[in-house]
Amino acid sequence: MKYYTTDNLAAAVALKDIPQVEYAALYEDVKERLKDENCHVAHYFARAEQNELKFYLILLDDKTHTVMITSFAMEYYDDIALPSLTALHPQMHPFEREITELYNVEFDSMPWNKPLRFPFNRSNRNSTMDNYPFYSIEGESLHEVNVGPIHAGIIEPGAFRFICNGENVLHLEIALGYQHRGVEHEFAATSNRLRQTLLSESIAGDSAVTHAVAFAMAVEKLIGNKADNNLDIERCVALELERMAMHIADTGALCTDVGYQLGQVACEALRTVTINTTQAWCGNRFGKGLIRPCGTNKPLTTEKIELIRRNVEDVRRRYNEVKEDIESSPSILARFEQCGLVPKAEMLRIGGVGMASRASGVKRDIRSSHPYAAYASSIEHHTIRQHDGDVMARLMVRCNEVLQSADYILKMLENYTPATIAKPDYTTPLQGESLAIAMVEGWRGEVCHVAITNAEGEIATYKVKDPSLHNWMGLALAVRGEGISDFPINNKSFNLSYCGHDL
Amino acid sequence: MIFPKIKVLHSHGWQYIPDLNAVELTEEFRGRPILTPTADMTDVEAAAKLCPTKAISTAPFSLDLGKCLFCGECAMCAPRNIRFTNDYKIGSTSRQALVIKPGDEKVEFHPEQVREDIPKLFGKALKLRQVSAAGDASVEMELNASGNVNFDFGRYGVEFVASPRHADGVVITGPISKNMAEALDICYHSIPEPKLVIVCGSEACSGGLFSESKAISREFLERYHVDLWLPGTPTHPMTFIDGVMNLLRLKKR
Numbered sequence: 001m002k003y004y005t006t007d008n009l010a011a012a013v014a015l016k017d018i019p020q021v022e023y024a025a026l027y028e029d030v031k032e033r034l035k036d037e038n039c040h041v042a043h044y045f046a047r048a049e050q051n052e053l054k055f056y057l058i059l060l061d062d063k064t065h066t067v068m069i070t071s072f073a074m075e076y077y078d079d080i081a082l083p084s085l086t087a088l089h090p091q092m093h094p095f096e097r098e099i100t101e102l103y104n105v106e107f108d109s110m111p112w113n114k115p116l117r118f119p120f121n122r123s124n125r126n127s128t129m130d131n132y133p134f135y136s137i138e139g140e141s142l143h144e145v146n147v148g149p150i151h152a153g154i155i156e157p158g159a160f161r162f163i164c165n166g167e168n169v170l171h172l173e174i175a176l177g178y179q180h181r182g183v184e185h186e187f188a189a190t191s192n193r194l195r196q197t198l199l200s201e202s203i204a205g206d207s208a209v210t211h212a213v214a215f216a217m218a219v220e221k222l223i224g225n226k227a228d229n230n231l232d233i234e235r236c237v238a239l240e241l242e243r244m245a246m247h248i249a250d251t252g253a254l255c256t257d258v259g260y261q262l263g264q265v266a267c268e269a270l271r272t273v274t275i276n277t278t279q280a281w282c283g284n285r286f287g288k289g290l291i292r293p294c295g296t297n298k299p300l301t302t303e304k305i306e307l308i309r310r311n312v313e314d315v316r317r318r319y320n321e322v323k324e325d326i327e328s329s330p331s332i333l334a335r336f337e338q339c340g341l342v343p344k345a346e347m348l349r350i351g352g353v354g355m356a357s358r359a360s361g362v363k364r365d366i367r368s369s370h371p372y373a374a375y376a377s378s379i380e381h382h383t384i385r386q387h388d389g390d391v392m393a394r395l396m397v398r399c400n401e402v403l404q405s406a407d408y409i410l411k412m413l414e415n416y417t418p419a420t421i422a423k424p425d426y427t428t429p430l431q432g433e434s435l436a437i438a439m440v441e442g443w444r445g446e447v448c449h450v451a452i453t454n455a456e457g458e459i460a461t462y463k464v465k466d467p468s469l470h471n472w473m474g475l476a477l478a479v480r481g482e483g484i485s486d487f488p489i490n491n492k493s494f495n496l497s498y499c500g501h502d503l
Numbered sequence: 504m505i506f507p508k509i510k511v512l513h514s515h516g517w518q519y520i521p522d523l524n525a526v527e528l529t530e531e532f533r534g535r536p537i538l539t540p541t542a543d544m545t546d547v548e549a550a551a552k553l554c555p556t557k558a559i560s561t562a563p564f565s566l567d568l569g570k571c572l573f574c575g576e577c578a579m580c581a582p583r584n585i586r587f588t589n590d591y592k593i594g595s596t597s598r599q600a601l602v603i604k605p606g607d608e609k610v611e612f613h614p615e616q617v618r619e620d621i622p623k624l625f626g627k628a629l630k631l632r633q634v635s636a637a638g639d640a641s642v643e644m645e646l647n648a649s650g651n652v653n654f655d656f657g658r659y660g661v662e663f664v665a666s667p668r669h670a671d672g673v674v675i676t677g678p679i680s681k682n683m684a685e686a687l688d689i690c691y692h693s694i695p696e697p698k699l700v701i702v703c704g705s706e707a708c709s710g711g712l713f714s715e716s717k718a719i720s721r722e723f724l725e726r727y728h729v730d731l732w733l734p735g736t737p738t739h740p741m742t743f744i745d746g747v748m749n750l751l752r753l754k755k756r
């Protein structure tokens with residue numbers, strides 16, 4: 001089997017250099033490769049090219065730190081069913097579902113052939129949000145609970161259908177798509193690169209920095225202009241600040257849901273300090289406006305560095321006290337421990353990524369497996385893992401990552417002297433007929449952006465993958481067998497993105 | 504164990520903002536812009552061309568905060584003509600008032616446009632149901648933050664509730680996706696009369712980056728009266744608090 005092998009730092013690849021194989025060969029090869037836990041699918045999508053439908057598959061090998069790209073094609077109007085890879089490796093399900101939804105390609109013996117996000121350009125216009133084919137089980141002792149799309153709190157919409165046996169959840173199915181805005185389509189519909197940058201910042205507002213860094217990296221690969229060391233460091237400081245803020249927010253949310261008010265308010269205040277630090281740096285509490293292709297409008301200054309260091313040190317100390325408090329409170333532990341288990345084997349089967357996967361003992365972290373920016377130079381990242389795969393494990397990964405992120409920020413800024421950083425570049429033409437992959441480990445996990453340019457050097461196809469695409473299935477598995485009243489803490493322990501999934 | 508809790512409590516100290524009327528945000532914060540026309544408007548023309556949501560008009564010179572994503576790029580492009588201040592008081596009863604013109608020193612709120620029954624009925628307690636219709640989670644988090652330990656908007660009786668049946672109004676975030684349009688409609692109709700509508704975030708005000716997207720449906724806003732428009736990407740908790748306090752006549756402007 002032929003792959004084009006590259007890594008997360010390399011420049012864009014010319015489309016003609018990507019091998020084209022037969023689906024049968026690809027099927028056999030992927031079938032074997034995905035048995036190895038070091039290997040998973042980063043992206044798999046189709047796009048129309050002239051009169052054929054071209055499929056691109058991107059595999060990550062964590063051991064060799066490589067990214068492998070291959071492709072195959074079929075005639076646009078061909079109606080041959082392809083043997084489904086989901087049937088062997090459930091981690092393929094969102095990708096095959098998306099391809100079916102957009103292009104009506106049939107995957108033979110696909111076990112979970114359901115709509116993914118009801119996009120406006122779906123092939124079957126009769127398939128609408130209202131008639132999502134929920135799974136159902138007949139039984140005298142069973143009942144269904146429908147939640148959403150509007151939830152009790154101030155959060156994004158999504159429909160959850162529980163099948164319960166008494167108080168316990170037998171099965172949970174999550175129907176998404178309410179948040180679909182047509183993000184990928186908007187990327188390709190404009191040649192205004194600032195507009196594209198802002199689109200990346202709004203893919204998931206809580207991961208604005210992460211997605212913007214991924215977009216900036218993709219563009220830089222297509223220009224052939226690598227970010228310099230200082231820009232890399234400033235981006236990583238912003239990424240780690242975002243990670244701290246969101247992990248602290250979720251620690252507080254978990255405390256809220258078990259009625260632990262002290263932890264809740266302490267975390268609310270700590271998150272405020274963290275995001276206000278980002279605001280004092282760039283004018284926006286979520287880091288919008290900070291990350292730009294090839295440069296930045298908001299370089300660090302001596303005063304800002306001092307402010308960040310002071311606040312991060314303070315937050316680190318106070319957050320550690322909250323962590324120690326949680327760990328020494330039996331009534332909190334009783335709610336979090338052994339609740340919402342996702343064993344390692346299950347996590348691997350569904351292709352889980354990011355902090356949720358690490359809580360189940362899976363060593364998946366782009367910062368160490370496919371390093372980029374400062375993680376490829378000044379910071380050698382040590383992946384934090386837990387092994388129980390329960391709510392407590394997910395909380396502890398968060399807690400330890402907050403402390404680690406604080407340490408990274410302090411280390412990066414220790415000897416950092418502000419230097420002149422280039423202004424953003426919105427005009428340099430992109431390399432034509434090429435494909436760029438950019439992966440960033442956000443606080444949720446692996447974000448993967450793929451940009452394909454046309455002959456004129458404009459983005460013709462832009463594919464976005466938020467870690468939530470993989471991990472929603474993890475939440476569905478976590479609540480099986482749990483009391484339905486434990487759903488909120490399980491949900492918060494994952495805190496997945498609806499808009500990142502629906503795009 | 505009690506000792507770790509005392510430690511947390513001690514470090515936490517005293518966090519709430521004593522006077523919500525006296526809040527000033529950091530210098531860096533991008534709020535209400537000030538426009539200054541010059542004889543040579545080429546910079547503004549370049550900024551208008553760059554603006555990702557076409558919020559800037561050149562003739563006559565204006566900037567529509569309902570479309571503005573507050574990225575600040577226009578101020579880099581035309582520093583003589585556009586400057587962002589840290590004024591977060593940018594909510595208004597009228598969509599038109601969000602269009603900033605040269606010489607504007609504030610965003611006009613127009614108290615006379617507020618329905619009489621709003622401050623009368625809800626002045627002491629306003630319960631709101633929030634509906635995210637393709638909001639990107641940042642506006643939602645800021646609305647949550649308005650009730651947190653720092654801002655504590657609950658001190659004025661303004662809170663978010665779970666059921667629309669318990670609510671006095673709806674707060675809409677996001678550009679309103681087609682897939683969410685029906686749920687928003689059902690939610691609105693489940694709220695008992697009299698009720699109010701607050702539109703929160705630039706994406707909700709105008710559709711933002713998605714105003715041209717085929718996945719968006721803005722019909723709801725054509726059908727129903729909006730009582731409060733709040734721009735921002737995301738809307739800062741103080742913008743929300745200031746806007747609602749004006750609506751309820753809780754502060755003098």
